[in-house]
Amino acid sequence: MNKVFALVDCNSFYVSCERVFNPALKNKPVVVLSNNDGCAISRSQEAKDVGIAMGAPIFQCEELVNRHDVRVFSANFVLYGDMSDRVMSALASFTPNLEIYSIDEAFLSLEGFENYGYLSYGRKIRSAVKERTGIPVSVGIAPTKTLSKVANHIAKDNPGMGGVFCLIDEKDIDRWLEKTPVKEIWGIGAEKALFLNRNGIFNALQLKKAPDEWIKKHLTVVTLRTLRELRGIPSLSFDEPQPNKKAIVTSRTFGYEVSGLGEMQEAVSAYVSKAAQKLRSQNSVAGYVQVFIETNPFKGSYYRNSASIDITPPTAYTPQLVETAKGLLSKIYKEGCRYKSCGVMLTNFSDENLLAQDLFKPVYTGSLNQRLMKVLDEYNRRADSGQLFFAAQGLGKPWFMKQSHKSKRFTTRWDELLEIKI
DNA sequence: TCTGGGGTCCTAGGACCC
DNA sequence: TCTGGGGTCCTAGGACCC
Numbered sequence: 001m002n003k004v005f006a007l008v009d010c011n012s013f014y015v016s017c018e019r020v021f022n023p024a025l026k027n028k029p030v031v032v033l034s035n036n037d038g039c040a041i042s043r044s045q046e047a048k049d050v051g052i053a054m055g056a057p058i059f060q061c062e063e064l065v066n067r068h069d070v071r072v073f074s075a076n077f078v079l080y081g082d083m084s085d086r087v088m089s090a091l092a093s094f095t096p097n098l099e100i101y102s103i104d105e106a107f108l109s110l111e112g113f114e115n116y117g118y119l120s121y122g123r124k125i126r127s128a129v130k131e132r133t134g135i136p137v138s139v140g141i142a143p144t145k146t147l148s149k150v151a152n153h154i155a156k157d158n159p160g161m162g163g164v165f166c167l168i169d170e171k172d173i174d175r176w177l178e179k180t181p182v183k184e185i186w187g188i189g190a191e192k193a194l195f196l197n198r199n200g201i202f203n204a205l206q207l208k209k210a211p212d213e214w215i216k217k218h219l220t221v222v223t224l225r226t227l228r229e230l231r232g233i234p235s236l237s238f239d240e241p242q243p244n245k246k247a248i249v250t251s252r253t254f255g256y257e258v259s260g261l262g263e264m265q266e267a268v269s270a271y272v273s274k275a276a277q278k279l280r281s282q283n284s285v286a287g288y289v290q291v292f293i294e295t296n297p298f299k300g301s302y303y304r305n306s307a308s309i310d311i312t313p314p315t316a317y318t319p320q321l322v323e324t325a326k327g328l329l330s331k332i333y334k335e336g337c338r339y340k341s342c343g344v345m346l347t348n349f350s351d352e353n354l355l356a357q358d359l360f361k362p363v364y365t366g367s368l369n370q371r372l373m374k375v376l377d378e379y380n381r382r383a384d385s386g387q388l389f390f391a392a393q394g395l396g397k398p399w400f401m402k403q404s405h406k407s408k409r410f411t412t413r414w415d416e417l418l419e420i421k422i
Numbered sequence: 423t424c425t426g427g428g429g430t431c432c433t434a435g436g437a438c439c440c
Numbered sequence: 441t442c443t444g445g446g447g448t449c450c451t452a453g454g455a456c457c458c
Contacts, residue, residue, distance in 0.1 A: 041440095101439090101440085102439080102440045103440075104440075105440075186438095186439080187437095187438070187439085188438090189437060189438050189439085190437090190438090191436090191437065191438085192437080192438090222437085222438085
């Protein structure tokens with residue numbers, strides 16, 4: 001049986017989430033900003049039309065914002081994460097195999113669904129998601145994941161198609177690939193696109209026909225897989241359920257520049273605690289910690305450094321990870337620098353239940369420490385916003401990010417429910 | 423005066439993604 | 441004044457070994 005994939009992608013996802021709870025935003029230009037109210041990371045069609053670029057620093061768009069009355073929101077990831085869960089569970093009812101690819105995208109295996117008619121099945125998916133969550137999506141259907149991405153783009157770019165496009169017929173595929181610039185193909189970034197252009201390859205059809213050996217020599221096996229996918233041969237794995245993360249990174253730009261070691265220690269402690277919580281939520285322990293700090297890259301005398309260390313035996317115990325991270329910070333902290341951001345990476349994971357005993361050191365699994373962490377996580381899960389935390393994270397948090405246009409957490413907090421005034 | 427070749431493992435960093 | 445954050449995978453090159 002031939003493989004068939006549907007890629008479902010939420011349109012302007014963060015903006016759409018804001019619109020669900022604030023219908024007055026309909027047909028208005030709306031943008032959602034990155035943390036610290038920095039760049040535009042989600043834009044409504046109207047905002048794109050008035051010229052706000054993806055990733056544009058919002059302070060450079062002030063004139064456009066005022067002139068067109070653009071509605072601006074701080075990122076509200078608690079809300080978006082919850083809305084994403086709802087979209088994904090709606091999608092799960094349409095396939096036995098769902099691969100959640102990102103917060104706003106998922107692949108559905110439609111193998112064996114031929115009799116439903118792919119196009120009408122795609123339309124059914126689209127209207128069900130809209131009805132159950134209020135989020136508009138686009139659906140692209142094709143024999144490989146890469147081609148389903150192409151089909152999804154086509155559905156988005158052609159409003160007349162009603163948000164769903166099916167790319168199955170061989171001749172049809174080639175006709176559309178010819179119209180698709182290489183830069184738009186999934187897996188071809190700026191660097192590779194430039195190289196291909198310099199060698200006379202401008203559209204996806206030309207890439208599809210390029211010789212394997214030449215591609216492998218100059219662009220590695222990654223692009224070779226893309227090539228096969230364009231030819232209709234599935235060459236990317238389809239994983240579900242989601243495997244555990246192999247690395248967890250928590251990093252933030254500060255709301256204000258930070259110089260003091262004390263404040264840097266608090267920030268590092270807060271981020272490593274956050275990372276440890278994610279670590280425990282997938283029942284892993286970490287065998288490696290890295291801490292990195294940097295000053296403002298847009299100002300003179302830039303300083304960036306990182307330090308790392310192995311942890312044996314691996315652990316998920318927050319106090320130990322905090323101590324380790326603080327030790328690493330002291331190695332790279334330089335007096336007199338004005339730091340703009342810092343971060344923590346945990347990696348080299350093992351399953352907490354498969355942890356080997358260590359002859360000389362206490363092991364996390366089965367310890368009192370592990371039980372303490374379970375209690376902490378359970379409490380914070382119910383309380384939703386981390387009311388229980390370690391003193392090392394600090395109380396004042398003057399470095400905490402700026403968010404001056406944040407909407408409410410409508411779906412996860414009783415005290416922030418949507419109010420309807422009649 | 424001479425200094426191979428091949429394998430493995432690890433890390434840093436690049437490219438790409440959303 | 442103000443420029444995001446969190447991932448994956450791959451490659452090159454060094455260290456080490458025989």
